[in-house]
Amino acid sequence: MAIEAPSSRSWSIYGRAEIAERYEVLGRIGSGAYADVYRGRRRSDGLAVALKEVHDAQSALREIDALRALRGVPNVVPLLDHFWRDDGDDDAVLVLELLPSDLAAVIGAARRSGEPIPAADAKQWMLQILRAVDACHRNAVMHRDLKPSNLLISAGGVVKLADFGQARMLQEPSFATPDISPYEQGSQNEPWIPQQYAADETESVKEPRLLSEDDYLRELDGVRAKFTQYDTDKAMSLQDGDASCLATCSTGDIEEDRFQGSYYSCEEAEEGIVGGEEEDLGALTSCVGTRWFRAPELLYGSTNYGLEVDLWSLGCIFAELLSLEPLFPGSSDLDQLSRIISVLGDFDAESCPSCSKLPDYGKITFTKVENPTGLEACLPNRSAKEVNIVKRLLCFDPASRATAGELLSDQYFTEEPLPVPVEQLRVPARDEQDESSPEEWGDFRDLGSDSDLDEFGTMGVTTNEKGFSIRFE
Template sequence: MATPVEPPNGVRSIGKHYYSMWQTLFEIDTKYVPIKPIGRGAYGIVCSSINRETNEKVAIKKIHNAFENSIDAMRTLRELKLLRHLRHENVIRLKDVMMPVNKRSFKDVYLVYELMDTDLHQIIKSSQSLSNDHCQYFIFQLLRGLKYLHSANILHRDLKPGNLLINANCDLKICDFGLARTSATKTGQFMTEYVVTRWYRAPELLLSCDNYGTSIDIWSVGCIFAELLGRKPLFPGTECLNQLKLIVNTLGSQREENLGFIDNPKARRYIQSLPYSHGAHFSRLYPNADPLAIDLLGKMLVFDPTKRISVSEALRHPYVAALCDGRFDVTAEVEVGDLEIDEDLGAEMIREMMWKEILHYHPEGSGIEFEVGV
């Protein structure tokens, strides 16, 4: 539970109060009353809270020492820059970013999101039964949110069950945009960092192809779909080459015409060198699944990205088409600019850029000058 505590050094900042959760100090705006911690990870700790001004429940994520690691700081900055533009029922809403006490030296960042009950990873590994209706509704919402992102030329690049938040009504929201990019980003810089958790990573990423697009997210959706149907990961690779072997063993050995997208000769030779595999039909792997689900899954998990179903085509597929009508065909009104950020930025410049993002939620702070290096 959240325990009220005295501020460090006994100095209380105006507009802030202090709580301890999981032995971590939270210095948060007084309008938020924390309830309990609900999650933790490498990024920090998340707690549920109530906004006393609106009586709304929210989730507060504390990112501790946000500028200590430049890659992590970039991820946070990208998420702030992106979520400010996005408004969709199936994309998590960033409602607030708390104003730091000292703009020149703040280290922790507090993000305030919509509060959800759980995530798809927790549901899949639970003992709760999942009907065809559950799977259909989850996949429909995921595709719907993804179409919105792709309409703005945004690739999520890290879709996995843990990044899909769920509430008691089975509503789904895509979260964690720290690895997202626009398709306008230079592909030469695209591959410079870890992209997509390995089990959900498309073949073109595993093969280090320089050019890739929205189809990488569709592959991830297919992996998530299979995990819903089988209650376990489809391709739980131990490392990159093992991941490729698992994929080829399941999909079958690929004909020459399906390897044209591989622009690296060494990578192509590796695929050609793998032992021949007939593949395993998804109807045998998931004998209790709806035949329409099997058909859609097979169109998502296609080795050649140029032959993979698009998100718009997937939403027209008979498996989910019954859930669609004109109201659900939402596209982004604002096309988000290039999210690429100079990888060589120092902590002070990242802090300044993050401060500018925070001002969109707190325009009252815009009169404060930012002096880098002071």
């Protein structure tokens, strides 16, 4: 197998002796805004691994934190090793289990076959995804970028949630730490027990080293101190480059100069400067996630959100699994909101009591939707119970969204047809995807700016006490 020449920004993984000593790098298999992924082989035993070279310090730190907090969870990709230097001269490299497929490939293969995913198969995929998200939320990890391509699948049909570069820990990890090998995990049908472990932050180690909580926090603080300038929630792996429709807009969203400067930019949000005042370190940003799976409160600029943003993304993922088409494929954030409202109805105080607290609510208004399309029309030929699962997640009011734990107890999963055993699931290779697969549509780095407002037809701009309002007819 020929080794692909490294890009200009990824020479370090080939030239780092500590990595070459333990891993053979076989070539790059993926590339994103903040990371490159390489296929590798562990020299000690020949194990195939994925080497993720992360070019953003804060993203790497968050991913390491999250994967450690979730260590031992069967439906989360295991962190096998990592390489990190305090001096910041080299990118962090995470060593992960190499998995051959993802949910995007499953959806793409089914769509090309012309046949829907059978209900029994869909139930098993859903159950595993719910277990992954439930594990995250019970360990206070907010993923913030759930989508089919981040749900990796083993050759045996096990779903493993990956790509925690945008994740946010809502509390410090705990430290009850039995050492469980990622290859010796329990049955998918058995309840999982949250596991965490701690290892030295500043150097790669061959075996996990258990620390007391005090020792771990002391070492972790030393690393974090070097990157506090990033701790206002950078938009790692952000594909579309903006956050809410207005609160972080660029002139690509609204082209007239009179709007420029009315609202702070995404870069200002990342630096913690809002309205001329410095935000507290650790403040959230709406500049997260992939647009098609982004919750309405994020599109309206919320910086005070919680785990519910992951639940909205789950609803979009399940809808795509059932229909084989993306539910809300917006070409811009404004288009995204328009599509959501056209299906679910008006976003107002009745459907979302807290909407008036959103930064951009009242600055953008849409013509009242008399006859919303409804989720039933978007999920033709699917059962009422399948549609109901999606409905319980796609609620405008974040407080009304069903949690992953609640859905795991839904009768839908215990009724005929029962979920197929994991080993009976068909796992297509990523190579089987064609150019029109949903997640290849969804690799949004090439979408460009959100500058096309023609699709909205008539647009009226009026001033109000908050600045101005945009109304789409």
